[in-house]
Amino acid sequence: MLITSRKNETAVKSRRLLSEKKIRDREGLFAAEGFKLAEEALKAGLEIEYALISEEGSEKFPQTVSLLEKNCTVFTVTNEVYQSISEQKSPQGIFIAGKILDKSVNLDKILENDKILMLDCVQDSGNLGTMIRTAEALGIEGAVLGSGCADPWSPKVLRASMGSIFRLPFCGISLSEAIDRAKEKDFTVYAAMLDGTAQRLGDLDFPKKTAVVIGNEGHGVGAEVAEKCGKLYIPIKGAESLNAAAAAAVICWELGRNDTSQNR
């Protein structure tokens, strides 16, 4: 079936899934664009509800399309209709709507791991997605997204995460609660702070079970959360501070390297 009208019901729904969190929440669906994310979602075993492919997209990405056809309903749309849905300047013409996993009950599972990243009020979608990608790449085994974080299922987070969000176990839950429960499971929890008197990254041998909290780009880790944690400082030589995603990268590297020996 070829969808030729911008007002087609599926076209309208798809457009709103990309742009409106409340529609994603109501439908229990996320939306993503591009062949890379579509393939990563399939590989990760996510349930894809449906896909839209532009006429151009089906010519350019026949393999992705046939993969999708095996897994869900695929609608073909005209290039014009696709462009009216897409949030991208030069879209590849591949859109998927997939089931959001309810990860809110997953904290116990996440705490079975050893190395965890906790994010306090990371509002920038690009930063959030990048941190998830970096964490997965460097061997962090789970993430906790505290209140005030960007919607992890927004298209911008999915894109910046390059699919890591489909794989890295994470849950959204109050950090105060997550920290209390992590401590019960023998985690040591640090908050990354711009505080030269804190313990210095690089000097510190992280305990086997360690969680690190990264704060908001402008304001850092909130006081209430920080109070529950040991303080961790990345020694800064020039400049005033690191961008939150850069700080996360350095911390994930140090945290993840602890057991590099096991991975060789």
Place this chain on the structure above:
Amino acid sequence: MLITSRKNETAVKSRRLLSEKKIRDREGLFAAEGFKLAEEALKAGLEIEYALISEEGSEKFPQTVSLLEKNCTVFTVTNEVYQSISEQKSPQGIFIAGKILDKSVNLDKILENDKILMLDCVQDSGNLGTMIRTAEALGIEGAVLGSGCADPWSPKVLRASMGSIFRLPFCGISLSEAIDRAKEKDFTVYAAMLDGTAQRLGDLDFPKKTAVVIGNEGHGVGAEVAEKCGKLYIPIKGAESLNAAAAAAVICWELGRNDTSQNR
């Protein structure tokens, strides 16, 4: 003097300085917005040609305004005119135009240092600015921007660099030439590659004089440049790769920590 027309000559010039590289090059001026960048530029001793302050900005940031008044011509503009110039949604109402330093002849000076970051075709302005900020923060002493990099004097790079671009010595020059000259000055030069057979970051003790090349976000380090370098791999556990700015952060951390002992 209060500027009340969007068509005022200075207003037009300011708008174009923000948005057009060719105007910046022709005038030899960069343009930046916000009190933070204005203060950092002054602190770094850059020559500010003129500043624009909106009526709102002069109420909110009297200290920055009086600092600027001591250093350059300051024009007050109506909030409407300021908004017509600004590239930001909620501008602070502070604009500066400052002299671009000709850094192209600086390679010899940069090579007097020990730890250098070289960027090959980093096209994203936000990434480029973040890398400069990260490099300065973590103790890298200079940067070389190869061809294909974003304009380091663009407002977006300046903003992402949080002023580091005013301080970190850098120059724009062909990387092939820069690498040859660095080797003549006893540098060891590595290219960060997604190549598991390369030397691994973390295993490697960097020589005293080390330069590392970070490549383009999508394509990595170009073949011609890579050929001249040792290969360096960041061990990746999950995901396929790191975002270029995250890779730069991890590498700057390892490169900069070599002499943390001197900084304590």
